[in-house]
Amino acid sequence: MARSSIRFSTFPRTAGPPEFVAKVVKIFENHEGNIATTKRDKGLTSDEVLASLRADLTSLGFEVEAGKQAKQKIKRPVFFGENAVPSLQYEIDAWHPDWQAGLEIEAGRAWMGNAVYRDIVQALVMVDLKHLILAVPNIYRYKSSGRGVSSSDYNNTIAVVDALFGHSRVEMPFSLCVIGY
Numbered sequence: 001m002a003r004s005s006i007r008f009s010t011f012p013r014t015a016g017p018p019e020f021v022a023k024v025v026k027i028f029e030n031h032e033g034n035i036a037t038t039k040r041d042k043g044l045t046s047d048e049v050l051a052s053l054r055a056d057l058t059s060l061g062f063e064v065e066a067g068k069q070a071k072q073k074i075k076r077p078v079f080f081g082e083n084a085v086p087s088l089q090y091e092i093d094a095w096h097p098d099w100q101a102g103l104e105i106e107a108g109r110a111w112m113g114n115a116v117y118r119d120i121v122q123a124l125v126m127v128d129l130k131h132l133i134l135a136v137p138n139i140y141r142y143k144s145s146g147r148g149v150s151s152s153d154y155n156n157t158i159a160v161v162d163a164l165f166g167h168s169r170v171e172m173p174f175s176l177c178v179i180g181y
Contacts, residue, residue, distance in 0.1 A: 004029050004032055005032065005036045005037075005038040005039075005138060005180075005181075006025065006028045006029045006032050006036065006179065006180065006181055007138070007154065007179070007180045008021070008025050008177055008178060008179045008180065009158055009161075009177070009178050010175065010176065010177045010178075011161055011162075011164075011165040011172070011175060011176040011177075011178075012165045012166075012172070012175065013162075013165065013166065015175070017175070017177060018099065018101075018131055018175065020060075020096070020099050020101065020131075021133070021177045023060055024057075024060070024103070024133055024177070024179070025177075025179060027053055027056040027057060027060070028053070028135065028179055028181050030056065031052045031053055031056070032181070034052045035048075035049045035052055035053075035181050036138070036181055037137040037138050037139050037140065037141075037181060038138050038139055040141070041141060041148075042141060043107055043108065043137050043139075043140060043141065044107060045107050045108070046093070046105045046106055046107040046108075048107075049105050049107060049135070049181065050064065050065065050093055050094075050105050053105075054066075057094055057103070060096070061096050061097075061098060061099075062094040062095065062096045062103065063094060063095045063096075063097070064093070064094045065091070065092075065093050065094065073091050074091065074092050074093065074094060074095050075089040075090065075091055075092075076089060076090055076091075076092050076095060076102065076126040076127065076128075076129065077089050077126070077127045078090055078122075078125045078126060078127065080127075090122040090125075090126060092104060092122075092126070093105050099130075099131060100128050100129060100130040100131060101129075101130070101131040101132070101133060102123060102126065102129050102131070102132050102133070103132075103133045103134075103135070104119045104123075104132070104133070104134050104135070105135045106119070106134070106135065106136050106137075106153075107137060107140070108137075108140055108142070110136040110137060110140065110153045110157070111136070111140065111151055111153040111156045111157065112140070112151060116134065116136065116153075116156075116157050116160065117160075119132070119134055120132070120134075120161075120164070120176075123174060124172075124173065124174075129174055130174055130175070131174055131175045131176070131177070132174050132175070132176045132177070133176075133177045133179065134157070134176065134177070134178050134179070135178075135179040135180075135181055136153045136154055136157050136178065136179070136180060136181075137153045137154065137180070137181060138152075138153070138154045138180040138181060139151070139152060139153065139154075140153045153180075154178070154180030157178050158178060161176060161178060
């Protein structure tokens with residue numbers, strides 16, 4: 001049997017991952033044939049990847065974004081205003097209330113569009129978020145001046161996250177799992 005191209009790393013490196021990480025990674029492995037970027041000329045959009053995983057994520061207990069309309073989005077509070085109404089909220093692709101885990105799936109703009117940085121910063125301030133699962137392409141392929149170019153989004157993400165979680169000047173308030181698909 002061929003080895004899976006789905007890979008993951010968890011942070012901090014000094015602690016084992018929460019039990020549920022294996023369940024989420026298994027969902028990515030089960031859908032590898034549809035979503036994996038290593039053998040594709042052009043990857044899927046993040047919405048297409050999320051659509052492939054939606055039913056399995058829901059069966060695990062995740063609330064999953066269902067579309068682009070406001071009522072289909074998953075929002076997490078950042079600040080509460082008067083009468084305890086959220087005054088600032090950020091959107092997230094999926095949320096598991098029991099695990100206090102958010103899931104973000106990125107595609108083409110994961111690295112070059114700085115979505116990885118945005119996801120990490122937004123997770124820092126989301127109320128009750130204890131775990132972030134960040135899925136990025138192993139490889140993002142695109143055209144530049146008519147020629148094919150690729151970006152190692154997973155490796156680039158891991159390098160940044162290693163610096164954040166490993167540096168003595170930063171104390172991250174959540175655990176993180178980066179999944180390369």
